[in-house]
């Protein structure tokens with residue numbers, strides 16, 4: 289979809305981790321991670337254990353604010369906080385509502401903290417969704433779950449009429465995911481990454497491409513153009529500047545295939561509106577005209593002038609209208625200090 293004016297619908301981040309907003313500036317891990325599994329174990333699986341509900345709240349507030357500032361009005365979030373599971377999805381949903389950003393929440397179920405941890409994660413998804421929360425059933429990834437947990441998550445999602453939001457074959461360590469998920473997936477699943485999926489993987493659902501994160505984790509290029517599944521675009525927790533993510537997706541595609549057009553990466557961005565149709569009713573007025581993929585691929589720094597969500601102006605003249613951005617940044621910075629101190633003790 290191209291848009292020959294300076295407006296677009298609200299952009300959608302199809303895979304985010306709002307809890308990562310306070311990770312920036314965190315203490316260095318005990319040793320330099322030497323690969324993807326190390327990055328998980330030494331960085332993210334330490335950070336998520338240090339989160340409490342107050343940290344989650346300010347991390348989500350900051351992440352939502354930063355999304356709005358870049359014209360992203362809808363975030364599909366994937367959350368984990370093993371020491372603060374119950375109620376965590378409400379905290380994220382409330383924080384986003386306060387800022388004025390739409391959110392779709394999921395708690396990433398995993399067996400890496402034992403069967404009780406998996407049960408509590410599933411229960412948090414169920415509690416939140418049954419209470420009317422917008423979201424999906426989250427699963428961390430097949431390689432950290434038993435078959436029983438994968439089946440329970442798929443069953444719960446089917447029962448509640450929502451999809452499953454799961455990392456799939458991000459690193460080689462999860463290359464066996466397709467064989468374990470083949471009989472479970474459905475069209476409404478979000479299959480995040482797919483780097484190590486075979487072309488004929490046999491999974492149904494939307495593949496979410498996160499080019500910057502994949503490069504940062506050195507896991508390889510998923511070459512999403514090869515898939516017959518719909519492909520959407522996510523940030524995997526590195527902000528929610530989706531125009532920038534589009535540019536990275538384009539240039540990474542082009543590096544692999546010199547005939548690649550920005551229309552492909554733009555189509556990934558547009559798939560976000562199939563996943564989060566409400567964002568089509570939002571309007572962003574941009575500093576650039578036209579908002580056309582061929583223009584935007586070569587125009588860094590295009591910014592929103594105004595953002596409307598559900599008919600209400602939530603961002604204008606360089607600042608948020610519903611919340612005090614300076615206060616959010618200040619409170620988030622205080623929470624980051626607390627969080628980083630807990631990490632030092634771990």
Ligand SMILES: [Zn+2]
Pocket residue numbers: 303304305366455480524525
């Ligand atoms: Zn992710």
